Amino acid sequence: MSLSLLSRGEMQFDQLLQYTLSGLSTGAIYALIGIGFSIIYNATGIINFAQGEFVMLGGLFTLTCLDLLKLPIWAAVPCAVVASTVAGLLFERLAIRPLKAPTPINLVIITIGGSILIRGLAMLAWGKDTHSIPSFSGDDPIAIGGATILPQHLWILAITVIIIIINKYYFYYTISGKAMRACAYNRRAAGLVGIDVRRMVLFSFLISSAMGAMAGIIVAPLTMTAYDVGVMLGLKGFCAAIIGGMSSGMATVVGGLLLGILESLGAGLISSGYKDAIAFIILLLILFIRPQGLFGKADSERV
Amino acid sequence: MNCRVISYLFVAVTIMFSTTALAAAPIKIGGLFAVTGPAAFLGEPERNTANMVVDEINKAGGVKGHKLELVVYDTAGDATKAVQLTTKLIKDDKVVAIIGPSTTGETMAVIPVAEKLQVPLISCSAGSKITDPVKKWIFKTAQNDSLAVGRIYEYLQKSKQTNVAILSVSDGFGASGREQLKAQAAKYGIKIVSDDTYGPKDTDMTVQLTKIRGSHVQAIICWGTNPGPAVIAKNARQLDIKTPIFMSHGVSSKKFIELAGEAAEGIKIPSGKVVVADQLSNSDHQKKSLMSFVKDYQKHYKTEGDHFGGHAWDAVMLIKNAVEKGADSPQSIRDNLEKTRGFAGIGGTFNYSPQDHAGLGKDAFVLVEVKNKDWVVVK
CATH class of the missing domain: 3.40.50.2300 (Response regulator)
Incomplete structure (x- = not known):
């Protein structure tokens, strides 16, 4: 009797460990996408609903580099990031900047329109099929306690950490990073002290589309990719950013990880039917109860 | 001079019209496929296949002297759109039969329209409620879940x-x-x-x-x-x-x-047997249809034909057979469809009857397994 209880307890623990690990790796992706949302929000005051599409572009450009240009994976990844970043810059130049009356509602609607356009073009270019991309380093599972993960999960976690560190360094130790923070505090004042606000907006699109693309590339081997993967991933990233109070620092990272873990625990312990509902219930609760984010003070520093 | 030109024109026009009048009128068939949207993986092969088969039938001289004419619309997987397009096909395009829609949801939505306007409809979707209970004008080719x-x-x-x-x-x-x-x-x-x-x-x-x-x-x-x-x-x-x-x-x-x-x-x-077509024994009734579908699709679209395309293949062929037996109006096509017996298509061997508009038996499915990156029949 006690033995069976013990083994049952162990099994429960293994399950919990697996849920948490699965949650962490999905959460890391949400975090990367979420940071992309916040960077643009802080520089421009808009929510860029096309953010998810850069995630999709990252994956699909990698596919093109691998299949069509026959590049090895280490070369295909940077190429795909560059290509998606160029798409991000074009989007800012052609859709955001020429706007005569850039009120937030106009801009938000433009980003939604832009996302539909990008998705449509991707559908024409890559077709409607789902595509798979090989893992960076094999598919042999790695056992951690009673749980297993894939080498690709380690890549995801490692690349996420590296990007976050670079991000932190950029915002705190470089001139243009500091200028971008200045824009986030007060665009008008930043303009008055000689910061080119429009250039900072362009920069913000550059950084966030590159990050989105990277997120899309590192998950593609696990989740596969298609022209329409950006929608759901974009929404989840948005949730992460909201939990983090639209901060482009650790708060959004924690928000993403929290979301990933809660989703997988919810699916595992309650019911898998409620997985997406959990994410959106959290989103609504945060917006109702703590619109400044889970960790934010009412008037917090957002960068 | 002018007069002569006009008279030439007159003659030319008359001849043009009379030749079209001499050839039998084309049989117009409607196609409703979810070519875009979430069900595009169904609609696209279905549309491709329907176009391909109709082209081939026409190249071979049509059916009893009639050319087939396929009018295809994209429903984008949207039931409301499917209903509008069904009405359009029947009232504007005056089709005598409809193939599709691709999904069960759309099919359920268009059934009342086809029933009311009395045009036979062969659905390419699988839901068993489409033909259970039997509806007079509704047939389907996809195997029941x-x-x-x-x-x-x-x-x-x-x-x-x-x-x-x-x-x-x-x-x-x-x-x-x-x-x-x-x-x-x-x-x-x-x-x-x-x-x-x-x-x-x-x-x-x-x-x-x-x-x-x-x-x-x-x-x-x-x-x-x-x-x-x-x-x-x-x-x-x-x-x-x-x-x-x-x-x-x-x-x-x-x-x-x-x-x-x-x-x-x-x-x-x-x-469906289509993924293992080449492994079937020659005594299998469906083998001939399957091989010709797979080869044709490969030739036209450079990718393998799947069983979704097969649903459209079956639907076009069923209509062709009905027309061959002398039908050319919605009513007569429906009646002939219902008399279909032992038609070996892609989805299985069809036996329609007044009690059964799905027409397939258990032999429509085989159990297959992935071995060395290919499907193999489980013995």
């Missing part, structure tokens, strides 16, 4: 794997499969120990699989269409799950093997 479920359960019963876990996608296809899996379980002595779902856009199913692993079942049945099942196959490999995995006919194409890679090995599915 219940037949697919029956195939899996039969195998499980035979191999005494009676405790199963089901994992279905939370859309129409998954819901219908789940319903059938639950409804037929008792009949085959199967016990459903765990019942989980996943979202059509979900990217990680390790959680559901971990839960299933904890419940010690003898088989896992997953009901969904790409890419979800491929993700599940990969996740199961990651978790080192040794339990046999069964999937639905929704993944019955090479695409699944391509997506899931190594992880697809050993997975069994009930499938």
